[in-house]
Amino acid sequence: MGTEATVPDADILLMNLLDNDYMGLTHREFDSIYSKEDDMNLLTLPNSQSLSTSIRATAQVFEDPKSLALLARIQQIAPSDANVLIIGETGTGKELIARHVHDLSHRKGKPFVAVNCGAFSETLVESELFGHEKGAFTGAFSAKTGWFEAANGGTIFLDEIGDLPLSIQVKLLRVLQEREVVRLGARKPTPIDVRLVAATNVRLEEAVLAGHFREDLFYRLRVAHLEIPTLRDRPGDILPLAQYFVSEYRRRLGYGEVEIDEDAKRKLLAHAWPGNIRELENAIHHALLICKGNRLRNEDLQLSSMQLFHRSRHEHDGHGGSDSLQHALHQLFEAGHETLYEHIEDTVVRTAYHYCHNNQVQTARLLGVSRNIVRARLIKMGAISALK
Ligand SMILES: Nc1ncnc2c1ncn2[C@@H]1O[C@H](COP(=O)(O)OP(=O)(O)OP(=O)(O)O)[C@@H](O)[C@H]1O
Numbered sequence: 001m002g003t004e005a006t007v008p009d010a011d012i013l014l015m016n017l018l019d020n021d022y023m024g025l026t027h028r029e030f031d032s033i034y035s036k037e038d039d040m041n042l043l044t045l046p047n048s049q050s051l052s053t054s055i056r057a058t059a060q061v062f063e064d065p066k067s068l069a070l071l072a073r074i075q076q077i078a079p080s081d082a083n084v085l086i087i088g089e090t091g092t093g094k095e096l097i098a099r100h101v102h103d104l105s106h107r108k109g110k111p112f113v114a115v116n117c118g119a120f121s122e123t124l125v126e127s128e129l130f131g132h133e134k135g136a137f138t139g140a141f142s143a144k145t146g147w148f149e150a151a152n153g154g155t156i157f158l159d160e161i162g163d164l165p166l167s168i169q170v171k172l173l174r175v176l177q178e179r180e181v182v183r184l185g186a187r188k189p190t191p192i193d194v195r196l197v198a199a200t201n202v203r204l205e206e207a208v209l210a211g212h213f214r215e216d217l218f219y220r221l222r223v224a225h226l227e228i229p230t231l232r233d234r235p236g237d238i239l240p241l242a243q244y245f246v247s248e249y250r251r252r253l254g255y256g257e258v259e260i261d262e263d264a265k266r267k268l269l270a271h272a273w274p275g276n277i278r279e280l281e282n283a284i285h286h287a288l289l290i291c292k293g294n295r296l297r298n299e300d301l302q303l304s305s306m307q308l309f310h311r312s313r314h315e316h317d318g319h320g321g322s323d324s325l326q327h328a329l330h331q332l333f334e335a336g337h338e339t340l341y342e343h344i345e346d347t348v349v350r351t352a353y354h355y356c357h358n359n360q361v362q363t364a365r366l367l368g369v370s371r372n373i374v375r376a377r378l379i380k381m382g383a384i385s386a387l388k
């Protein structure tokens with residue numbers, strides 16, 4: 001979609017444009033969503049393939065018995081018009097499943113709009129989701145369609161639904177009950193026909209108990225829910241997924257056939273995959289970049305050391321937290337790192353980001369810094385794209 005548009009948040013831009021979510025929208029409809037008078041960043045929409053960091057699965061791999069059972073459940077739920085709640089750790093394939101639900105429903109061919117609820121500031125979220133009229137607030141120079149209206153006739157995917165502020169949860173519940181949205185500053189509601197698929201990587205029950213998530217909304221969403229098992233819980237998928245990513249990335253890189261050798265296969269099967277399918281995808285992509293010849297070997301696979309990290313924590317049990325931090329720092333001082341300070345800062349942010357399941361808002365909260373700081377750091381270390 002090579003056009004210029006003014007966008008509210010680049011997260012949303014990436015999510016929706018790189019992956020062609022807007023297939024169902026014309027340029028005019030798109031422009032009406034992103035009015036040019038908005039005073040936000042002006043972005044030139046990039047070529048989707050070149051910027052997309054992970055591949056859009058064209059084939060889906062479901063081989064483990066647990067995945068086959070999940071697939072059967074998706075097939076059962078998808079044709080109904082029930083709202084769906086997808087629960088799964090980071091990188092387990094929630095968005096892919098949401099798209100699959102859409103594709104197996106009568107809404108296929110209509111818009112699939114993916115929105116990351118954690119990507120908005122609290123003040124923007126309402127007008128982003130439900131739209132606003134001209135003059136609804138300072139800076140609202142023109143009326144704007146919200147994501148719900150953009151998804152009309154199709155499916156809206158609300159990722160990280162647990163991040164929605166309580167005030168918006170009330171409004172969302174109303175939209176689901178009444179099947180209409182009221183734009184900010186509007187008197188009249190607009191009828192909409194949208195199926196909601198929501199996803200969370202945290203246990204929403206706990207958020208309900210803690211008073212961060214409305215119980216009535218939780219029950220409404222939970223009617224049809226899909227629990228996505230972690231990759232370590234469906235080991236039968238590991239090698240088929242690895243083969244699949246090898247064939248996708250080698251094609252992209254212009255390589256010939258590449259074989260995974262037996263030692264490398266054993267290593268893949270033994271790993272705990274804390275980052276699930278996304279981690280496997282990245283590991284294979286990286287391995288292909290460094291492997292020699294047409295064989296992917298054990299040493300080409302650089303797998304995360306989250307398990308080692310846990311182990312070393314246990315080894316230091318008995319010492320206070322600050323003792324083990326000091327110990328780790330001493331080791332780093334001895335190792336002599338050229339840009340030590342930067343390395344430590346990067347590690348803190350990256351580890352917190354992993355700990356928060358790649359949620360920038362929660363990472364910022366955990367570290368007690370602003371989201372902008374987290375985001376800038378993640379961009380600098382290449383953990384996220386500047387556009388994301
Ligand atoms: N069953 C599958 N077959 C093939 N590829 C898959 C499958 N499930 C997930 N993937 C791929 O793994 C990657 C991660 O999937 P996805 O983005 O859907 O996960 P997620 O749960 O939404 O992650 P996050 O919590 O980080 O948002 C994507 O590149 C996706 O295409």
Ligand SMILES: [Mg+2]
Binds near residue numbers: 094095159
């Ligand atoms: Mg996701």
